Structure formats: C-alpha cells, structure tokens
Amino acid sequence: MTRVDITSEDLTKDAPDDLYVFFSISRTAQSSEIKKAYHKLALKFHPDKLSKDATSNPELMEKNTRYFQKISTYYTVLSDEHKRKIYDSTGSIEEALGGIGLSGLDPGEAGWDAYFKEMFAAVTKESIDQYSRTYKGKVYIYIIFLTFPYF
Secondary structure, eight states: OOOOOOOHHHHHTTOOSOHHHHTTOOTTOOHHHHHHHHHHHHHHHOGGGSOHHHHTOHHHHHHHHHHHHHHHHHHHHHHSHHHHHHHHHHOOHHHHHTTOSSTTOOOHHHHHHHHHHHHSOOOOHHHHHHHHHHHTTOOOOOOOOOOOOOO
C-alpha cells in the first residue's frame, strides 16, 4: 500500500457536514454499529481492494488512499468516547482530534496545549493538597533484589 500523509487541510477540505450521515448511522449509535459502518466503507475504499484498472492509475490510487485515510480518521473521532463528545458538542472534526495523533499534522500552539492538557492533569492548589493528604506521613519501604551474573 502506498503511504500518503494526510494533512489538516485534507481533513477539512470536502469534509462531510455530519459524520453520522457520512457513516449512515444514528447519533445514538453504539460502538458496534459505528465499527460495522466503518468496516463497510473501509472495505469499499481500501487501496488494496481496488480494481486492477484503479491500481494501474497512480492518481486514482492516491485519491482512494487519501479517502481511505479520511474514513479511518473520521472513525477515530466517533469510536473514541472523549473525541466523540467533543465532536457532538462542537461539530468540528479538527477540534475533536485536537490537531494531534495524525501523521503530517502540525498541531501548532493550540494543538500542543490541548495535547498536554489531555495527557497531564492541571496542577492546582487543590490537587497538591489532595496529594499531600494521600501521601504525607506515610512510610514506603522498597526492597530491591539485584542479581549479577558471574563473568
């Protein structure tokens, strides 16, 4: 399969108005229904499943590869509970993705900020106090056994 990097512009250009309509599922669809709809589209547009005429045309191959990657990216949004909530509240694929996690995407300042906010909890006075209450005054003993091979 030919590797084609998908960019942020690729995702938004000709993006569907509604991912639920794109996958022909309801807004209340369960993960199994989303997965089934994704597999149906993925099989139809997978670059390895194209006809011999399509595979002999590099331009058509690249177009189908990009479309397949879009399908996969859209599935990523709906299959991840957190991203799906963001998409449902904003209607934006880019915001749901946070500008991260795709090869070829430059997350920029806002993307990195969203990335670190998602990865690490904010440090607040309350979180420090909670940590202090949990661990202050407790003694932890670690016993480590090391074995060294004879040379």
